[in-house]
Amino acid sequence: MTPIAETVPPIEVRMAEIVFPNHTNHMGTLFGGQALAWMDKAAFLAAARYSRRTVVTARSDQVDFKLPIRVGEMVETIGRIVEVGRSSMKVEVELIAEDLHSGQRKLCTRGHFVMIALDEEGHPTSVPALPEGMPAP
Secondary structure, eight states: OOEEEEEOOOOOEEEEEOGGGGGGGGTTTBBBBHHHHHHHHHHHHHHHHHHHSEEEEEEEEEEEEEEEBBOOEEEEEEEEEEEEEEEEEEEEEEEEEETTTTEEEEEEEEEEEEEEEEETTOOOOOOOOOTTTOOOO
16 A cells, blocks of 8 residues: 655544434434533644644533534534644544535534643653644634
């Protein structure tokens, strides 16, 4: 198998899920805790992929639940590195719901997560700076 070379540092991940009844509350909408779990997973993957390090969640900031996500909808979770410190990475995460029959998409939830890169001993370690010319958040 031929490896595919990276042409730019990977700053984004995308995941897709389907909302089943066990993901929802009594109103048939996605549990907030499930949404946060998917968002944290995307933040983890984006930060680990960018830094090529073990990462942990340090903080979640301002998660806004704008619109409900209903059972049967597909949820695309997008995690994108928007800021980098010495060992920290700020990841913007969006949940976009899509009706698989109509194709209608809507931004339902957005939040920011701060992830910390760790070395082999579990101590914070440096991460690369964002490349010049990367799109602003």
